[in-house]
Each structure stands twice: as structure tokens, then as C-alpha cells.
Amino acid sequence: MLKEIRIWTAERPLTVSAVLLLMALVYFVAPVVYNDPTNLFGHGRQEQGAEDFATSLWPELCLAGVLLAIVVLIGWVRSTCLTTRLHIGPIFLAVPYILFVIFIASSPALLALSQDREIILTPAEWQVVWVACLAAFLVGFFEELLFRGVLLHGLRARMAAVPAVLVAAVIFGSFHFVNWVNGQPLDATVAQVSGAAGGGVFYGAMVLWTGSIWPSVMLHGLWDSGVTISQTLAAKSPVVSDQVPDTDANASAGLSLWEALLSPEMIYGLLLLFAWWLWSGRRKKAKTA
Template sequence: MRITPRVWIGLAIYVGYVLVIFVVSKLSGVAYTDIGKSADFTWRGAVLDLAVGAVLLAITTWLLGWWKPALFERKRSQHTWPIFVPALMLVVAVVNLSSTDWSKFDASFLLSLLALGVAVGFCEELLSRGLLLTAFRSRLSEVWVWLLTSALFGGMHIINAALGAPLGITLGQVVIAAMSGTCFYIVRRVTGSLIWAMALHGIWDVSVFAVGFAPLGGAWASVLGPVIGILAVAVVYWVIKGTDEKPVASAGATESAR
């Protein structure tokens, strides 16, 4: 690592990312509630800001030299059975996808959804359970690392209200996102890699937007999403137990990061 992880560095990256997403989204002129209603709205209202965020996060991670601790655990969780909760999340996502009328999507719309899935999985996971997690592990116990990264992940969604989403619905989204963040944390701890959490996150969001636009049946995510979140919180103790992932500063880490 070029720069020794510090809590303040993670928080600065978080605030900067949220501001960039908000400003680019605002400039796009697309309300949050219109995202997923057409290819144009999806490209301009979601993919554009995430693409900018992805480039900035990648550059930041490279400059810090945090790719390895951000993407990989040194030691996986001793308990693997909690992975059943993320597996349930994947099943619900697949049900959502199978309950979508894909005849209503043209090629551009499908491509925009695919780009959205890749970008949101990369950005939000690298930020929350990658860079923030690495920074917090420099000083905090793992239970606080899990709790704060999940809470901040949920909290970043509050900007949706300023982008046109109803406040009540947004507050509910913040809570559910925080709990689903626990699900992605479990994936990282059990598999040892953030990449699988990125993939699950992307598939989940694509399934929610797709079934919301062209449902063939009920939107299972809206019903089972909170249940999955509660289950994740209920079992997360077993993947936290015994965790010792404190980042080790490299010889080249600079004192200026203190």
C-alpha cells in the first residue's frame, strides 16, 4: 500500500463520491423516479454518474495502493453457512428476471440495464465494502466496520430524495439498503472476494429495475427484500467472529497519511 489506511481517508472518499454522484445526476436533468423507464433516462440518469464515479474510484484506489485489501480478504470467514442469505437474494433476483416482460425492452434499453448493473456493483461495493472497509479496519473492531459500512451504504441513498424521489420511500430505501449491505458483506467474508459481492449487487439492481418497468407478475424484491435484510443481520455475527483483517502498512506507506 502506498498510503497507510486511515479512517478519515475513507470518509473523505465517501463524501467526495456522494457529491460527484449527486452533481452529475442533477446535471443530467433526469429525476430519480424516471430511471429505468427508458433507455435514455437510464443512460443519462444512472449510468453516466456511475461511470464518472467508477473512473474516480479506480484512480483513487490505484493512487492509494489499496486494490488488494479493498478486493480481497486475507482470511475467509470460518463459518460458510451464512452464505445461504446471499444465495436467497440471488434466487429472488432470478425470479424477478423471469417475471419480467423482456419484449418491452429494445437493444439500447437492455444495454443500459447491463451497464447499470456493472457500474452500480463496481462503484457501490468498491466504495462501501472496499475502500471504506479498508479505512475503518485501520482502527475499528470488525463489528464496527460492518455496522458503519452498512449504515453509510444505506445513508448514501438519501440523495435520491434530492433527485426527485419521495422522502418517505427514500427513507425506507435507506433502511433496506443498509440491511442488504450486510448481505454483500457476508459474501465478501465467506468467499474472500469483493468481486462476488459486486456481481450479486449488480444482478439485484438490474432485476429490480427490470421487473419494475415490465412486470409479468408480482415484484418479489419488494416483498422479500426486507426479509433477506433481516436474515442477513441475524446471521452476520458468525462471519464477523474471529475476523482479524487489520491492514498492514507497507514499507512504502508515507507518514503524511497520519
């Protein structure tokens, strides 16, 4: 029975990817059934900070576990780049991104220090921050396995790698419209969608360069953690909140669509993707020469 399942899924990668994506969509839209109708479709609030993120720890753990179990069951562990050989060298391409995340996470504290002020969190508040960061890495694992693992594998069965990364990024960004359905204001959601698409381009490029999904998992988790820390520190900052730089579509409803589309992660991701396309093309020519 298991052998037949794996043969069937191996022959229909795009169909299987679409089914798993639809299952995830149904799960995230399901709260519409039992939530207050007056808070749906942009009439609720935007979740921000460690307290909101920390509450998702156990649901995200379950989601990640279920998706991983399905991937193992259908025999896609290698196809989703979970166990493929990791190319160490290209990991250094993520250094500018990591530095950018560190800046985002520390910007409220740096702004406060520049005015001789400081942000103080209690031990209990720091504990919530660390739980939220753990939840953020679980989110990173689930979303990367679903979009840069399952979906990218399905798309690459029908198209070249670069278009597949771009399509997966657009779908990943659009997936965040479920937050609007569940109540998040539309302007914040649109910015979040475009920002997530930019992140998807960067994460997809890293999968192509490294040959593994794990760098993108860690970078995605790092980004969500950095944004969560920034939001939490900004909320506790004695400095006027409008002086704190916008961090991400997750962090600011004021981030315009064009600002999100021209975000550093989008631009850097496109540069990496273009560089990979040139490199892979030359590599193929060298092999056929």
C-alpha cells in the same frame, strides 16, 4: 512522491475513506446546482426501469474508473480486497439470495402467465434492458469498492469487523438520501435507504466470508439488474400494476420502513454476519489453544 502518498494514506485509512466518501457525496449532490429547484427535495419523480438506468452507463463507467484509479494510486488494491485470495466455499452462501433475485426479476412475467397473459418487449427494448444491466453492474462495482472496499477498510482500522460492516451498511443506506435531494419522493427514499442498508449488511457479510470484494460486486450488480428487469416488465405488463409484488425500495414507493428493515436480504445478512462472528471467534480460540 507516490511512495510518500502511499505511506500517508496507509497511516490514515479512516481519514482517506472519509475524504473519498465526501468526494462521492459532492458529485451526487452537484446536480442541485443546475436542476430545476421545483423538482428538488422530494418534488421530482422516482427513476424506474431500464430506460432510466441505461442513461447512467457512461457516468457510472467514469465513476468506477476514477475510483479504481485512486485505489491503485494510493496502494489500496489489496486493502480493499480487490486482489486478496477468494475463498470459493462460502460463495454458495449466496445461492438463496440469487434465487430471490431471480424471483424478483421474473415476478411480473410469472404473474402475467398465471392469468394467461404475456409480456412482450421489442428487440430495441431488450437492448435497452441489457445496457441497463451493464450499468447496474458498474454501479455494483463502484458502490462495493467505495463502501465494502474503501470505507470498510477505514472502519476496520478503528473497530472490529462485524461493527465495521454494520456501520458501513448504515452509511451506505444513508448515502441514498442524495436521491431525495435530487427530487425522489421522501417515502420512496426512506424505503430505499433502509433497503440499501439491509443489502449492505449482506454484501459486507459476503466480503468477510469470501475474503474478496468480487462476490459482493457481482451480487450487488445482480440485484440492481433484477430490480431493473422487474420494473421494466411490470411497466409493460397487461396485468393491473397493483397486483405486481413490490420488489425493492428502488422499485416501490409503497414499501414501508419496517418491511424494508425486515427484508430477506437484511435478515439473511444478519444471520451470515452472526455465523461469521461465531466461526471467527472459534477459529481464534483454536489458534491460541
